[in-house]
Amino acid sequence: MTTTVDAAMSRSREISASIATHPSRHRMLTGDRPTGDLHVGHYLSSLRNRVTLQEQGVDSFVLIADYQVITDRDSVGQIKANTLSLLADYLAAGIDPDRSTIFAHSAVPALNQLMLPFLSLVTQAELQRNPTVKDELKASQRPLSGLLLTYPVHQAADILFCKADVVPVGRDQLPHVEQTRVVARRFNTRFANGAQVFPEPTALVNDQQLILGVDGQKMSKSRGNVIRLRATPDETAAIIRKARTDSEAVITYEPERRPEVANLLNIASGFMAAAPEELAATLGTGGGRALKELVTEAVNDGLREHRERRRRYAADPAQLTQILRAGNARAASVADNTLAEVRQVMAMDY
Ligand code: TRP
Numbered sequence: 001m002t003t004t005v006d007a008a009m010s011r012s013r014e015i016s017a018s019i020a021t022h023p024s025r026h027r028m029l030t031g032d033r034p035t036g037d038l039h040v041g042h043y044l045s046s047l048r049n050r051v052t053l054q055e056q057g058v059d060s061f062v063l064i065a066d067y068q069v070i071t072d073r074d075s076v077g078q079i080k081a082n083t084l085s086l087l088a089d090y091l092a093a094g095i096d097p098d099r100s101t102i103f104a105h106s107a108v109p110a111l112n113q114l115m116l117p118f119l120s121l122v123t124q125a126e127l128q129r130n131p132t133v134k135d136e137l138k139a140s141q142r143p144l145s146g147l148l149l150t151y152p153v154h155q156a157a158d159i160l161f162c163k164a165d166v167v168p169v170g171r172d173q174l175p176h177v178e179q180t181r182v183v184a185r186r187f188n189t190r191f192a193n194g195a196q197v198f199p200e201p202t203a204l205v206n207d208q209q210l211i212l213g214v215d216g217q218k219m220s221k222s223r224g225n226v227i228r229l230r231a232t233p234d235e236t237a238a239i240i241r242k243a244r245t246d247s248e249a250v251i252t253y254e255p256e257r258r259p260e261v262a263n264l265l266n267i268a269s270g271f272m273a274a275a276p277e278e279l280a281a282t283l284g285t286g287g288g289r290a291l292k293e294l295v296t297e298a299v300n301d302g303l304r305e306h307r308e309r310r311r312r313y314a315a316d317p318a319q320l321t322q323i324l325r326a327g328n329a330r331a332a333s334v335a336d337n338t339l340a341e342v343r344q345v346m347a348m349d350y
Helices: 002-021 040-056 067-071 079-093 109-119 124-128 131-140 146-160 171-191 233-241 259-271 276-282 287-314 317-345
Strands: 027-032 059-064 100-104 166-169 202-205
Touching: 002 040, 002 171, 002 202, 027 040, 027 146, 040 059, 040 079, 040 166, 040 259, 040 287, 059 079, 067 146, 079 100, 079 287, 079 317, 100 317, 109 146, 109 171, 109 317, 124 146, 131 146, 131 171, 146 171, 166 171, 171 202, 233 287, 259 276, 259 287, 287 317
Parallel strands: 027 059, 027 166, 059 100, 166 202
Antiparallel strands: none
């Protein structure tokens, strides 16, 4: 397993170099589940990178993975509101619907149909040993549904319908990208006589520090440790006030020994043009209190314009819906072409 991860990381570095020199040769796809509001972790570790790729000239697809919401829960929840909220954050962050195709996979029938031949290419054993599926099963405290077991194959359809070769994701998504590579390879050998119908995509894993919640645990709504992008400056201050620090008056950047303090410094650093060590040095003997003030200001200043743009988008759901529909239509036409090709190579083009 480590060798698989190492290989994936080294492919990630290679493709990153190739993107820098030949951006237009690449197509990226990534996305999020519309389960709730995005937070500063999403902003610092994924939204900004997507915008950078778009600005570099990489052909970009951004997916709102609505069907994935029901992999590990019984109801869709506030899915429409969550979808529009996600879209508002994408647009506010600078994902430009004229240059990036933003879409929901439920609205792209041909994408979903690809899952059928793809399911024939994976084994039950492969699905059952997927570590991310296992973790999600445990966390869901429900019986394993057919969709939870097979959603990595659906995710392969998300990626392959547009023949994306670059998939920016966190490390937890590596097993799915590996499974997608297997699906692409087997499709090409079994159904296409070795023709490269599908590329084997590469995960673009960001090496940044993982941003945690204000208590140093994984950011999660149920833990109340999340700094939401849409929070007001006061709500932001209140959450950061509750943050866990320690009683040492001198703030230092020591991720191993002082993980909560280091995490707060990482958040401030993400919004300021300064390394966490440098920020620590400016705080003198101010302790946790000075640190929290710094982080609050960094987040509120860093997000001021994003929040303003977000508010304007969110106030106009009709416009958001129109933008999403246009993205859905564009994705659907790409998916239709891919499905037509798949039917043809599988001799099902009657
Ligand atoms: N599984 C991803 C997550 O939970 C979301 C996702 C769905 C995705 N389809 C994708 C990410 C395709 C990258 C590529 O965050």
